[in-house]
Amino acid sequence: MALTGKVALITGSTSGIGLSIARELVKHNVHVVLNGFGSMQEIASLVTELSSHGKGKAVHCAADLTKEKDIVELIRFTKDTFGQIDILINNAGMQHVSPIDTFPVEKWDQILSLNLTAAFHTMRLVIPIMRENKFGRIINIASTHGIVGSVGKSAYVASKHAILGLTKVVALETATENITCNAVCPGFVLTPLVEAQIKDKMVKSGRTFEEESEFFVSDKQPSKKFVPGNEIAGACLYLLSDHSSEVRGAQLVIDGGWTIQ
Ligand code: NAD
Numbered sequence: 001m002a003l004t005g006k007v008a009l010i011t012g013s014t015s016g017i018g019l020s021i022a023r024e025l026v027k028h029n030v031h032v033v034l035n036g037f038g039s040m041q042e043i044a045s046l047v048t049e050l051s052s053h054g055k056g057k058a059v060h061c062a063a064d065l066t067k068e069k070d071i072v073e074l075i076r077f078t079k080d081t082f083g084q085i086d087i088l089i090n091n092a093g094m095q096h097v098s099p100i101d102t103f104p105v106e107k108w109d110q111i112l113s114l115n116l117t118a119a120f121h122t123m124r125l126v127i128p129i130m131r132e133n134k135f136g137r138i139i140n141i142a143s144t145h146g147i148v149g150s151v152g153k154s155a156y157v158a159s160k161h162a163i164l165g166l167t168k169v170v171a172l173e174t175a176t177e178n179i180t181c182n183a184v185c186p187g188f189v190l191t192p193l194v195e196a197q198i199k200d201k202m203v204k205s206g207r208t209f210e211e212e213s214e215f216f217v218s219d220k221q222p223s224k225k226f227v228p229g230n231e232i233a234g235a236c237l238y239l240l241s242d243h244s245s246e247v248r249g250a251q252l253v254i255d256g257g258w259t260i261q
Contacts, residue, residue, distance in 0.1 A: 003240060004029035004055060007082040009074070011065055011122065012092025014038040014046065016191030017141060020229030021089055021236050026056035028237070033078045034060040036092065065092050065118035066110060075125045084133055087240060088126045090119035090163075091141040095193055097152040097200065108155045115159035116166070123170055127179065136179035137240050140167050141232070144187050144220075144255045164251060171249030180248050184235045187255025188217050190226040223256030 008025050012018045014036030022032045032050060034043070043060050050058035059081055063074035078085050093115045096107040119140055130136025145153060146160035163183065170181040188194055190213070202212045218224040235252050238244055253259055 005031070006086040006240075007031045007033070007078065007084050008087035008089060009033045009078045009085055009122070009126070010035065010089040010091055011074075011118065012036045013089075014043055014060070016193060017186065017189055017229050017232050018089070018091040019046070021091065021233045022050055022058065023053070024230065024233035024237060025087075026050045026053040026058060029055040030087070031056050031082050032058045033074075033081065034058055035063055035065070035074060037062065065122075066113040068121055071118060071121040072125065075122065075129075079129060085126050085129050086133065086135055086137065088122055088130075088136070088138045089141065089236065090122055090139070092118060093141065093143075093156075093159075093193070095153070095156050095197065097197060099152055100154045103154055111155035112159050115156065116162050119163055119166065123166075123181070127170075127174065130179050131177065134178055136174070136177075138170065138179070138181040139236050139239050140164075140181070140183045142167070142183040142185045142251065144185055144253065144258050146183070146185055146251070147253070147259050150220075167251075168249040175248055178245070180239070180245065182239050182244075182247055182250045182252065184232060184239070185251050185253045185255065185259075186232050187221050187227050187253075187258045189229050189232060191229065194226075217256075220258045221256035222258070222261065225256055227254055227256060 008030050010018050010022050013022045013034045025032055047058045047060050061074050061077045063070035140163050142163050143160040145157045146164040149157045167183040198212050198216050217226055231254055
């Protein structure tokens with residue numbers, strides 16, 4: 001499928017994995033709506049940078065995806081700006097690490113709201129637009145934590161297991177249409193979300209960032225290497241290509257061997 005001229009909404013794309021996906025898509029002449037937080041200046045230069053890669057134009061909308069009314073506005077903004085929505089990548093997510101008996105209740109609510117409920121809202125609002133166009137590709141960025149658990153990550157693991165279930169239901173409800181819904185499950189990618197966890201561990205261990213990073217990734221991934229962000233973007237490209245029209249409800253795992261053990 002030629003991606004030129006398609007319109008993609010990528011949530012949480014001002015940093016990390018979402019930004020890697022946006023960079024890949026604009027190279028394929030896709031128009032991209034960036035979403036997420038950051039300084040106005042940094043976001044303005046990202047928009048300029050992304051709009052200079054190919055024919056794809058980038059714009060930004062700072063919707064807070066823990067708020068339903070912001071999500072409604074984000075979808076309206078995307079449709080009004082580009083006239084259609086062909087690709088939805090539910091990527092925005094957050095983490096908090098704490099044992100369940102001391103897990104802050106407001107963090108639980110925030111994580112479930114961003115990592116799971118936001119994707120429910122974006123999908124329920126975007127699918128009718130995709131149906132009108134008789135075309136749609138939805139990718140939910142889940143995690144290895146959608147497949148296995150880890151100590152201290154109750155909300156994150158619950159949200160990521162749930163998004164895989166939600167992916168299957170949406171894939172079934174669109175199974176006879178030219179709309180697919182799939183999940184990508186990354187292992188550790190060195191982004192601000194993971195850097196924060198490494199820095200927390202450094203405080204207790206006294207190790208340097210490099211030492212702690214090596215320990216952190218090797219503890220889970222037999223490869224002993226972080227997954228490069230552009231490999232997650234590459235998996236998305238496959239799910240957007242002509243070679244995956246009957247890939248429905250799949251979980252594409254890219255994790256350096258973490259979950260095969
Ligand atoms: P990141 O912290 O680098 O990026 C998160 C993005 O979400 C940022 O753009 C941020 O501004 C945005 N965001 C945060 N709160 C938001 C809100 N309320 N509304 C709108 N946007 C918001 O994180 P990342 O590591 O790139 O993670 C992206 C996705 O990949 C997440 O769903 C995460 O769970 C998943 N993931 C990450 C890893 C990893 O190792 N980094 C592994 C597996 C899955």
